[in-house]
Amino acid sequence: MNQISYILKSTLLKLPTPTNISYWWNFGSLLGLFLMIQIISGFFLSMHYCPNIFYAFYSIIHIMQNISNGWLMHNIHINGATFFFICMYSHMGRGMYYKSFNLTYTWIIGVTIFFISMATAFLGYVLPWGQMSFWGATVITNLVSTIPYMGNMLVMWIWGGFSINNATLSRFFSIHFILPFIILMLMIIHLYFIHLTGSNNPLGTNSNLYKIPFHIYFSYKDILGFIMMIFLLTIIILQYPYIFSDPDNFIPANSMVTPIHIQPEWYFLFAYAILRSIPNKLGGVIALIMSIIILYFLPLMHFTMNTLSFYPPTQILFYIFINTFILLTWAGAQPIEPPYMYISQFLSFIYFSYFMLLTPISTMWDYLLK
Secondary structure, three states: OHHHHHHHHHHHHOOEEEOOOOHHHHHHHHHHHHHHHHHHHHHHHHOOOOOOOOOHHHHHHHHHHOOOOHHHHHHHHHHHHHHHHHHHHHHHHHHHHOOHHHOHHHHHHHHHHHHHHHHHHHHHHHOOOEHHHHHHHHHHHHHHHHOOOOHHHHHHHHHOOOOOOHHHHHHHHHHHHHHHHHHHHHHHHHHHHHHHHOOOOOOOOOOOOOEEEOOOHHHHHHHHHHHHHHHHHHHHHHHOOOOOOOHHHHOEOOOOOOOOOOOOOHHHHHHHHHHHHOOOHHHHHHHHHHHHHHHHHHHHOOOOOOOHHHOHHHHHHHHHHHHHHHHHHHHHOOOOOOOHHHHHHHHHHHHHHHHHHHHHHHHHHHHHHO
16 A cells, blocks of 8 residues: 555656646546546446347436436436547647647557547447437448458458347447446556656646646646536536437437438547548548548657747648538538538548648748748
């Protein structure tokens, strides 16, 4: 116990932290908070959930109506995922702006956490076995069929049969249950690498000067962030619990009736818009995967300054990228018809152009300043 308390004091409480970090640095700890909320609420839901295609939808109704505080656990879980991804995108956006990808190992682990979080959220969306759950699973799993030679075999292996069936739902539930613990393990590794190198800061300086202990200054700052976000989550849960939910998912899954417009949850819409923007199925899948994989290559980019705040042209480029992300999210929720198809194609081009132009524009700016 003495060794554990010493490790906690030396690694967390006494962690040297830059004095000038802003509230944008709060989202890392908020991600840890919402991950624990998701694990705990999901654990309670799993006690009454039935991973069977005939009972899954009605087990959710049973949880909501018959289990004491089941409605609360359910609403916390479905809206907690939304808040988790809000914090995730804010955390990654801050990392891209202030060049946290310079901390290579920390960044790579972080992108891996993002990738697994997307998989976990997709699997969780399938579990209620509503119309959008079923057809969303059908669309996404069919993307694997684009793999040459072995695609169709892999799809049937994922399904556990010749169509989405009970085996599919059962294995999706098992994987959805275990992935958050893998995320938790990766989060600990993520923190380990941060403690090795220390956090970056708005000025991008690596100096050990002007640092203060994490506790009591930043732990209080994190607690304030916790209170504010939990307050917002409470308002959503109690007043607008289904504001982020699709109405079609309140209908039991029916393989004989296709929804008019199939779409994933809002936090996948940017990737879904990129997927749909390319007419070729294989090309769309490659673009979808590359929209995430490209984040792994950010540490290869080199700048003289350690933050984009000293590069006005790249600052403008970053804000264009953020607006592109928001517009792609909007475009992903629109029907697959003109002009939305052309808008998605244009926005997808800008999305990938950001990563291609970042280094050349910053290099040109360095040259002009010399």
